[in-house]
Amino acid sequence: MKQAIEFLHQKADYLNVGPRKKQPHSSYILVHQGLVLIRLGKLELPICKDQGFWLPSGCLSSVTVLQGSVVSTFDFSVRSSVVLPNCAGYVMPSMLIQGATQQLKQTTRESWDSPHGRLRRCVRDYLATVTPNDKYDAKTMLLAQEIASLETPRNKKRQKDNNNLETTGFSEEQIALQLNIRDCVKKLKSGQKLTKIALQASMPEQELMLLIERTAGAI
Known part of the structure; x- marks a missing residue:
């Protein structure tokens, strides 16, 4: 700094x-x-x-x-x-x-x-005068669970009612897309090959890379 x-x-x-x-x-x-x-x-x-x-x-x-x-x-x-x-x-x-x-x-x-x-x-x-609240309230925990449920693979059951997501200003689809892209970015940074990641995402490599660049920029 x-x-x-x-x-x-x-x-x-x-x-x-x-x-x-x-x-x-x-x-x-x-x-x-x-x-x-x-x-x-x-x-x-x-x-x-x-x-x-x-x-x-x-x-x-x-x-x-x-x-x-x-x-x-x-x-x-x-x-x-x-x-x-x-x-x-x-x-x-x-x-x-x-x-x-x-x-x-x-x-x-x-x-x-x-x-x-x-x-x-x-x-x-x-x-310097405040005390951070590390006791997360029920609404915060519910929202965290709803967001986490969006990372659940499609073949698993998701929560159907994600009303709390409205507080983020993003739709369920927008959050789910960004979480999926985040997962791809982490895999790329850890050394995994794009071919394997695209196979897991059931997408062509070129299409997936374009989506990553549009969402997360150059990796």
């Missing part, structure tokens, strides 16, 4: 499949639109519109940002003199965070001594 606190606001033009790794810094992820999936251990949690999630430094996790999602991220260096939460969990965006994010995404000024820098420090100081 070049600065003690970095801010990034972006729309995901492509599906972003993050690796499973330990956080080199603490991060607060705020979803404005779409869906972000965060895997902690065996559990993968959905972060939907107007939800935020805290990942402390050293936390073993992977982050998937679905294509078309709009996300703001605050990254905090381990050099920070402020004590930040050391457990992962949901942190709902306060009016302070929402207001700061609105201002920060409208300017490119990165000076630490500018209003831009002071806003970032205000967000850091606020997050």
Whole structure:
């Protein structure tokens, strides 16, 4: 990191499949639109519109940002003199965070001594006072189960009623497609041959590669 606190606001033009790794810094992820999936251990949690999630430094996790999602991220260096939460969990965006994010995404000024820098420090100081919620409520767990069911092979039974998926802004088909592409991307990155992956997906190689490029970009 070049600065003690970095801010990034972006729309995901492509599906972003993050690796499973330990956080080199603490991060607060705020979803404005779409869906972000965060895997902690065996559990993968959905972060939907107007939800935020805290990942402390050293936390073993992977982050998937679905294509078309709009996300703001605050990254905090381990050099920070402020004590930040050391457990992962949901942190709902306060009016302070929402207001700061609105201002920060409208300017490119990165000076630490500018209003831009002071806003970032205000967000850091606020997050130092919160306790991330690692006790996921029933609705969140149900949504996570519904999303996981979309990865179930077609010859297995899926849940028929996925009403909670409406909170993501994506249709069931859109999420299922991106999850399938994510699986293909992971296999490609692990060294599997496209021929084998296309056979498993019951698709011609050229058609599958085109679909991957359209969804996840160049691999």
